[in-house]
Amino acid sequence: MEKHHKISIGKVVFAMFCWIYAGISLYPVIWLLFYSFKNNSEIFVTNPFGVPTTFHFENYVKAWSQYNVPMYFTNSLIVSIATVFLTIVCGLLFSYATSRMQWKGRNVASVYMSLGMFIPVQAILIPVAKTVNGLGLDTTRWGLILVYTAINLSFATLVYYGALKDLPVELEEAACIDGANIFTVFAKIIVPLVRPATATLIIYIFLNAWNEFILANVLVVKDELKTLPLGILFLQGTFTTDWGAMGATMVIASLPTVLIYCIFSNKVENAMTIGGAVKG
Numbered sequence: 001m002e003k004h005h006k007i008s009i010g011k012v013v014f015a016m017f018c019w020i021y022a023g024i025s026l027y028p029v030i031w032l033l034f035y036s037f038k039n040n041s042e043i044f045v046t047n048p049f050g051v052p053t054t055f056h057f058e059n060y061v062k063a064w065s066q067y068n069v070p071m072y073f074t075n076s077l078i079v080s081i082a083t084v085f086l087t088i089v090c091g092l093l094f095s096y097a098t099s100r101m102q103w104k105g106r107n108v109a110s111v112y113m114s115l116g117m118f119i120p121v122q123a124i125l126i127p128v129a130k131t132v133n134g135l136g137l138d139t140t141r142w143g144l145i146l147v148y149t150a151i152n153l154s155f156a157t158l159v160y161y162g163a164l165k166d167l168p169v170e171l172e173e174a175a176c177i178d179g180a181n182i183f184t185v186f187a188k189i190i191v192p193l194v195r196p197a198t199a200t201l202i203i204y205i206f207l208n209a210w211n212e213f214i215l216a217n218v219l220v221v222k223d224e225l226k227t228l229p230l231g232i233l234f235l236q237g238t239f240t241t242d243w244g245a246m247g248a249t250m251v252i253a254s255l256p257t258v259l260i261y262c263i264f265s266n267k268v269e270n271a272m273t274i275g276g277a278v279k280g
Helices: 001-036 040-046 060-064 069-100 106-118 123-136 142-165 170-177 181-195 196-209 214-219 228-232 241-271 276-278
Strands: none
Touching: 001 228, 001 241, 040 170, 040 241, 060 069, 060 241, 069 106, 069 142, 069 181, 069 196, 069 228, 069 241, 106 142, 123 142, 123 214, 142 196, 142 214, 170 181, 181 196, 228 241
16 A cells, blocks of 8 residues: 555656656747737737737738748748658668668768767868859759758668668568569658658758758858748848737748647657567
8 A cells, every 4th residue: 555655656746757858848849839829019018928918920921921931931831841751852862872772982982971979060161162153052942952962861761771671681582582672662661661850850950941040041042042040130120129929920831830749749759669560
């Protein structure tokens, strides 16, 4: 009876800790949501932390119609989706070649690709800017897409390499015995088995591309190509700023990342068990 009582107390304490941690983690999100419905007076003077006394829905109307948010939003969406697609395709093909195929220099190539993770963006900023400008890509979205793909490729190959190394070779051998060629094996066996890793990478790469600011600030030279992080920066006025509309813009900017996580979070959780399921 005493043991059961101790276990119950432990569960209550743990549950309280989880709820407190959840509240602390969610408070900035709730605060931003309230912030987006306030005017400047409420934000800075009368009600900086509480629920809005009057919900100013016009903040979202201003953000969407007066501050070019649709253009910034579209640019960010195109750049992020294209970056995710190219990084996933290139990373999976490279990792498959280095982890499942036998050829001279594959280990060197894998290590060389992984070294990109240890190079900070600030160290390559000037060479990248000169290269993009020299190729004439600074006036198109491809300048950002290709650079973002190159930066995220190292991490993608590392994740895929680990996932592919855990897969038993017998799966491919059985498919080859049944008459499947290498392309069929890759498309119908390898790609479905690494879906959890793919879901993880989609979230990670999309967040990186969507929120990236340093490179975009240097590489984007045309106003119509600016992404949301740049757009939010230029929403600040010279003398006055509509902070409520800026808050609404930040809420709009957060929606795609939340949706991406909600869509792919189940597959990320399955990544913890897929290795055991395949081996079993």
